[in-house]
Amino acid sequence: MKLVPTTTEDAIKKARSRENIRLLYIAGAGRSGSTLLSSVLGEGDGVCNVGEVQRIWERGILEKGLCGCAKTVEECQFWQETFNAAFDEGINSVNIEEMVRVVNTLVRMRNIISLLLKIKLNKFSDNERICLQQLEKLYVAIYEQHPERIIIDASKYPSYALLLSHVLKLDVFVVHLTRNPFAVAYSWGRKKFNPDRKANMKNMSAFKSTFVWVSWNLFLQVLCSVIYGRKYMQMKYSSFIDNPNNELSRLENFLDRENIFTRFDKNREMSVAVQHTIAGNPMRFEGERMKLKYDDNWVKNISPVQKIFVHIVSWPWRKFLGY
Numbered sequence: 001m002k003l004v005p006t007t008t009e010d011a012i013k014k015a016r017s018r019e020n021i022r023l024l025y026i027a028g029a030g031r032s033g034s035t036l037l038s039s040v041l042g043e044g045d046g047v048c049n050v051g052e053v054q055r056i057w058e059r060g061i062l063e064k065g066l067c068g069c070a071k072t073v074e075e076c077q078f079w080q081e082t083f084n085a086a087f088d089e090g091i092n093s094v095n096i097e098e099m100v101r102v103v104n105t106l107v108r109m110r111n112i113i114s115l116l117l118k119i120k121l122n123k124f125s126d127n128e129r130i131c132l133q134q135l136e137k138l139y140v141a142i143y144e145q146h147p148e149r150i151i152i153d154a155s156k157y158p159s160y161a162l163l164l165s166h167v168l169k170l171d172v173f174v175v176h177l178t179r180n181p182f183a184v185a186y187s188w189g190r191k192k193f194n195p196d197r198k199a200n201m202k203n204m205s206a207f208k209s210t211f212v213w214v215s216w217n218l219f220l221q222v223l224c225s226v227i228y229g230r231k232y233m234q235m236k237y238s239s240f241i242d243n244p245n246n247e248l249s250r251l252e253n254f255l256d257r258e259n260i261f262t263r264f265d266k267n268r269e270m271s272v273a274v275q276h277t278i279a280g281n282p283m284r285f286e287g288e289r290m291k292l293k294y295d296d297n298w299v300k301n302i303s304p305v306q307k308i309f310v311h312i313v314s315w316p317w318r319k320f321l322g323y
């Protein structure tokens with residue numbers, strides 16, 4: 001995408017910023033543990049966890065959702081400063097409804113072929129270009145808050161990662177987080193209150209959640225591993241839960257950085273400070289001490305009907321995807 005900066009100085013600054021913006025993108029199907037992983041990573045001194053930025057326009061601004069600091073996104077100082085740095089006349093100068101419409105349409109998985117063609121042929125509509133410029137300004141402003149840090153973005157959508165790396169030209173590293181499809185289906189079927197929405201979290205049938213699990217993970221494993229090459233790695237949620245410090249070291253190797261993440265103590269605990277994150281699992285509001293629990297609740301509690309649906313939908317692919 002061609003951007004149109006106002007001055008040469010702006011152009012140099014933007015170009016320099018973009019190529020320096022290293023972003024660790026957590027991709028994967030919903031309920032795979034991305035909020036937990038991003039919260040743990042966000043404790044490190046060398047990173048800045050901003051949660052699911054893809055949802056900032058809809059959940060964060062339009063629906064007045066809560067930041068991880070428990071203030072609304074518009075009241076949060078981190079986001080206020082980011083918006084003021086990104087947009088000359090603040091967030092009110094941005095057409096939020098249009099941002100929601102364009103970003104959601106571009107990243108919808110059923111539109112993935114259309115997105116790949118648009119990227120390949122550089123054929124975005126004028127409206128889409130304007131929205132992508134606003135998106136780019138937002139990421140540059142996040143980066144400029146802590147230029148020495150790696151941004152953690154847990155937006156999950158495989159297609160949104162493509163937008164960041166191949167359209168905005170950020171330096172994107174993709175960690176593909178996978179979780180057992182039975183655990184995912186069980187999580188989608190559970191009732192859990194979300195203070196962000198002041199309602200229970202969305203539910204999904206085992207049939208649908210497993211269909212999403214198969215299609216998203218296949219796309220990531222087959223296509224994104226080729227597109228991103230050495231900037232792609234897989235992580236199993238269960239491996240992270242069983243041996244978190246090992247997986248944190250593996251991530252540091254992947255990013256070619258040392259000691260950027262905080263480690264768990266021998267009791268599998270870690271102190272967590274406030275992080276200014278968008279959307280995600282309500283565990284992001286759970287307080288100052290995090291203790292990792294083993295991921296086995298679903299084994300005892302998943303219903304026989306859920307089990308059957310997961311078996312049927314995931315059967316041909318499960319082994320290929322490592323489960």
Ligand SMILES: [Zn+2]
Nearest residue numbers: 067069076276
């Ligand atoms: Zn905040």
